[in-house]
Amino acid sequence: MSDQLTLSIVGSGGDGAVAAGDILAMACARNGLHVIKTEAYGPQIRGGESSCTVRVSARPIYSQADTIDAIVVFSWADFARFRSELVLAAGAVVLHEADDPAPEEVKNAVPVPFTKLSRELGAPAGKNVLALGMLGTLFGLPVEAIRTAVKRRFGKKAQAVQDANLRVFDAGVEKAAELGIATTKLTYTAGAPRLVMSGNEASAFGAIDAGCRFFAGYPITPSSEILHMLGEWLPKLGGTCLQTEDELSAIGAVLGASFAGVKSMTATSGPGLSLMSEMLGLGSIAELPSVIVNVQRGGPSTGIPTKSEQSDLFHAVFAGHGDMPRVVIGATDVEDAYHATVDAFNIAEEFQVPVILLSDQLIGQRRETIDASAITHDVKERRLAHPEDLEEFRRYRETPDGVSPMSIPGVAGGMYQTNGLEHDERGRPSSMFLMHEKMNAKRYRKLDAIAKKYPLFKRYGAADPELGILCWGSSSGAVREAIDVLNARGARVAAFVPQMLEPLPAAELQKFVDSCENVLVVELSFAAQFHQYLRTKVDLPRTKTRVYARSGGRSLSVSEVIAEAARSLPTAKLEEVLA
Amino acid sequence: MTCEAVYTPNSYKTDLKPVWCPGCGDFGVLNSLYRALADLKCEPHDTVVVSGIGCSSRLPGYVETYGFNSLHGRALPIATGVKLAAPDLTVVAVGGDGDGIAIGGNHFLHSARRNLDIAYIMMDNEIYGLTKGQAGPTTPIGDKTKSTTYGNPDEAVDPCGLAIAFGASWVARGFSGDIKGSTELMKQAVAHKGFAFLNIMSPCVTWRGDDQFKELRAKVRAIAPEHDKTSREAAQRFCNEKGVITTGVLYEVKTPTLVDEMLDIRWRAQGDAPLPQRDDILATFLPKT
Numbered sequence: 001m002s003d004q005l006t007l008s009i010v011g012s013g014g015d016g017a018v019a020a021g022d023i024l025a026m027a028c029a030r031n032g033l034h035v036i037k038t039e040a041y042g043p044q045i046r047g048g049e050s051s052c053t054v055r056v057s058a059r060p061i062y063s064q065a066d067t068i069d070a071i072v073v074f075s076w077a078d079f080a081r082f083r084s085e086l087v088l089a090a091g092a093v094v095l096h097e098a099d100d101p102a103p104e105e106v107k108n109a110v111p112v113p114f115t116k117l118s119r120e121l122g123a124p125a126g127k128n129v130l131a132l133g134m135l136g137t138l139f140g141l142p143v144e145a146i147r148t149a150v151k152r153r154f155g156k157k158a159q160a161v162q163d164a165n166l167r168v169f170d171a172g173v174e175k176a177a178e179l180g181i182a183t184t185k186l187t188y189t190a191g192a193p194r195l196v197m198s199g200n201e202a203s204a205f206g207a208i209d210a211g212c213r214f215f216a217g218y219p220i221t222p223s224s225e226i227l228h229m230l231g232e233w234l235p236k237l238g239g240t241c242l243q244t245e246d247e248l249s250a251i252g253a254v255l256g257a258s259f260a261g262v263k264s265m266t267a268t269s270g271p272g273l274s275l276m277s278e279m280l281g282l283g284s285i286a287e288l289p290s291v292i293v294n295v296q297r298g299g300p301s302t303g304i305p306t307k308s309e310q311s312d313l314f315h316a317v318f319a320g321h322g323d324m325p326r327v328v329i330g331a332t333d334v335e336d337a338y339h340a341t342v343d344a345f346n347i348a349e350e351f352q353v354p355v356i357l358l359s360d361q362l363i364g365q366r367r368e369t370i371d372a373s374a375i376t377h378d379v380k381e382r383r384l385a386h387p388e389d390l391e392e393f394r395r396y397r398e399t400p401d402g403v404s405p406m407s408i409p410g411v412a413g414g415m416y417q418t419n420g421l422e423h424d425e426r427g428r429p430s431s432m433f434l435m436h437e438k439m440n441a442k443r444y445r446k447l448d449a450i451a452k453k454y455p456l457f458k459r460y461g462a463a464d465p466e467l468g469i470l471c472w473g474s475s476s477g478a479v480r481e482a483i484d485v486l487n488a489r490g491a492r493v494a495a496f497v498p499q500m501l502e503p504l505p506a507a508e509l510q511k512f513v514d515s516c517e518n519v520l521v522v523e524l525s526f527a528a529q530f531h532q533y534l535r536t537k538v539d540l541p542r543t544k545t546r547v548y549a550r551s552g553g554r555s556l557s558v559s560e561v562i563a564e565a566a567r568s569l570p571t572a573k574l575e576e577v578l579a
Numbered sequence: 580m581t582c583e584a585v586y587t588p589n590s591y592k593t594d595l596k597p598v599w600c601p602g603c604g605d606f607g608v609l610n611s612l613y614r615a616l617a618d619l620k621c622e623p624h625d626t627v628v629v630s631g632i633g634c635s636s637r638l639p640g641y642v643e644t645y646g647f648n649s650l651h652g653r654a655l656p657i658a659t660g661v662k663l664a665a666p667d668l669t670v671v672a673v674g675g676d677g678d679g680i681a682i683g684g685n686h687f688l689h690s691a692r693r694n695l696d697i698a699y700i701m702m703d704n705e706i707y708g709l710t711k712g713q714a715g716p717t718t719p720i721g722d723k724t725k726s727t728t729y730g731n732p733d734e735a736v737d738p739c740g741l742a743i744a745f746g747a748s749w750v751a752r753g754f755s756g757d758i759k760g761s762t763e764l765m766k767q768a769v770a771h772k773g774f775a776f777l778n779i780m781s782p783c784v785t786w787r788g789d790d791q792f793k794e795l796r797a798k799v800r801a802i803a804p805e806h807d808k809t810s811r812e813a814a815q816r817f818c819n820e821k822g823v824i825t826t827g828v829l830y831e832v833k834t835p836t837l838v839d840e841m842l843d844i845r846w847r848a849q850g851d852a853p854l855p856q857r858d859d860i861l862a863t864f865l866p867k868t
Contacts, residue, residue: 201864235845249656260660429637
């Protein structure tokens with residue numbers, strides 16, 4: 001009996017590995033289980049190898065599992081290509097295509113005539129359905145819900161095709177019983193259905209919920225799903241989604257639409273953010289609200305487009321010439337991608353600044369169950385000019401918090417010229433030192449106000465930590481699970497995860513650091529960008545700080561965090577927690 | 580702005596004094612724009628003038644409307660956002676030849692092919708003026724400039740030829756020395772439904788010499804009234820001409836604008852159905868029973 005398990009399916013294009021994973025995830029979510037589903041592909045656009053991994057759990061989960069409890073292998077050659085990502089647990093159940101003999105090093109592999117059986121039953125492409133019937137039965141998954149999902153999947157096909165696939169599914173159920181292999185069944189109580197969303201979809205929905213009605217973007221992996229979803233829904237909502245000629249144009253159109261009074265967003269990945277850097281500065285000096293979602297991937301340059309990394313932090317926080325206030329938020333998981341997107345709009349609109357939302361491939365493209373009731377968030381609006389502001393209107397008037405009333409085209413008396421040139425309170429170009437100093441101070445005051453109003457961070461674990469872990473973004477999932485394991489074994493570990501990265505909640509972070517006997521910084525950036533950045537903002541004593549920073553391209557595992565954390569614990573504890 | 584002042588050229592003037600050199604062709608363009616806006620009775624607060632960077636891109640500051648002086652080469656993306664967000668606004672983009680064809684050339688192509696419903700006025704002086712005299716995309720081949728000590732190695736492009744090839748639905752050429760003619764062309768450009776491209780030869784007396792006005796004036800010929808404006812081939816014959824500069828409307832067709840297309844997309848997406856609610860969207864992520 002177990003309250004969670006992880007299943008993988010690997011094969012070539014046409015084997016239906018990813019489709020099977022989808023069906024499995026949806027059926028489990030239907031029964032109220034928690035699910036995290038990830039996919040991996042070879043470089044081919046179509047027909048290449050693919051793998052799909054589904055973690056199913058009766059309790060909340062925050063990360064993929066480190067190891068796989070059961071895998072279906074349609075082709076060993078394809079399995080070999082994902083070797084470093086598909087780590088089998090000791091005693092893992094391996095079902096493989098009988099026509100393709102298992103390599104010697106894989107023990108206890110069970111041959112199954114997937115192709116032969118499904119062909120005999122009249123569904124030549126149904127081997128993934130056969131696998132679903134087997135996996136569902138072997139591991140105590142909601143078989144009826146999976147069967148219904150299969151039926152729905154083939155609902156639009158001819159009746160004969162649907163019937164054949166259901167026959168194949170039922171044969172899978174029988175076949176599993178025949179095998180007589182011992183498996184650990186999932187124990188769970190069925191609950192209300194959960195939403196299944198990717199981080200990119202959660203960001204897109206967050207934008208819609210925040211009132212975004214203009215999106216301009218240029219396709220780039222791994223962010224394009226945001227463009228796709230907003231391209232479908234914004235027109236229905238009376239909004240506009242434009243695919244531009246490049247990222248310069250995308251963010252330019254966003255600033256233009258925002259100037260005209262519409263909440264606007266673009267989404268991209270590292271290379272696109274690089275191109276947008278000059279426009280970020282324009283948005284900052286012109287004080288136009290804008291939201292830029294950056295779904296990070298391996299860099300630099302083209303890097304690894306399909307895999308996650310946390311190495312755009314410096315770029316997000318520092319990109320651009322000149323003194324340029326901007327806000328950077330790091331989403332921690334799929335659900336948080338929704339909240340962080342609405343927060344990004346709220347801050348952009350209230351404070352008239354560019355807000356960069358850092359997500360990454362692991363958040364953006366994994367699908368995860370979410371409780372629908374968690375998907376709500378307050379929405380804020382921009383400070384528009386009132387009639388009294390419009391007498392002798394000064395668009396960039398000095399105010400205590402640096403935010404000046406904004407007028408939009410169409411408003412009589414609100415006319416002004418916005419400008420990438422330094423300007424006076426009315427927006428007229430100025431090259432005078434005193435004006436530059438005054439306007440810089442005004443623009444930077446907004447960051448102080450934002451830091452006070454939005455000290456966004458999460459804190460997990462022990463109240464009196466002997467070890468405090470500092471991390472951000474998607475790394476927090478594995479860190480959170482590691483902390484639960486460590487603390488269950490008697491350690492006192494906590495984590496501080498700033499979602500607001502600029503302006504950083506430095507006071508809260510400093511307090512946390514001071515409360516920890518030891519500190520461990522964990523991140524997926526070879527150059528340890530997060531650690532370096534923290535050093536510019538808080539006092540991180542070298543004598544008690546260790547850093548675990550490595551390249552992205554493989555997601556952070558829970559055991560990796562446990563091992564690193566253990567090294568920061570007293571020796572006696574170390575043996576205890578690693579036992 | 581007081582009501583009685585509206586709709587005269589003077590009412591579109593701001594209190595800013597242009598930074599341009601005495602004798603600059605851009606003064607003529609600015610004066611033509613004041614007249615065109617007044618003649619068309621453009622409501623100042625419903626008008627947005629957008630620019631990039633360069634001498635000519637300073638223009639929005641001198642026009643009493645909403646204005647956006649953006650980045651080098653990026654006037655058109657900004658104008659795209661403004662127009663799509665608020666289609667009822669009159670949007671005029673202005674800038675130089677370097678801004679629009681060199682650094683911003685890609686946006687020129689795509690704004691034209693989308694038939695973005697704006698007027699785009701290019702002040703063409705065949706030089707980079709603000710950076711003090713380097714060769715630009717319309718500088719004739721062989722010309723010696725600050726950046727081409729031994730002569731410009733690049734063939735000049737004709738902005739109107741590009742606009743026609745890119746799919747602009749209205750293309751014209753004017754001369755800043757002819758304020759009356761330029762005003763007429765600007766009025767048509769602003770009134771045109773779709774991407775209206777107006778290239779105005781606007782001499783740079785500082786970096787192209789005092790004689791540029793005279794030389795241009797000698798070459799300018801008004802287009803023949805019988806010219807077939809609907810023919811791309813006929814229009815292209817007035818591009819890259821040698822020794823002559825033909826002014827007037829070279830090309831004009833009626834095609835759906837980007838705003839039309841976007842409205843049509845909304846209709847295709849939603850039709851008469853009520854606006855979707857957030858729960859309708861969330862429901863698409865709920866596993867089906």
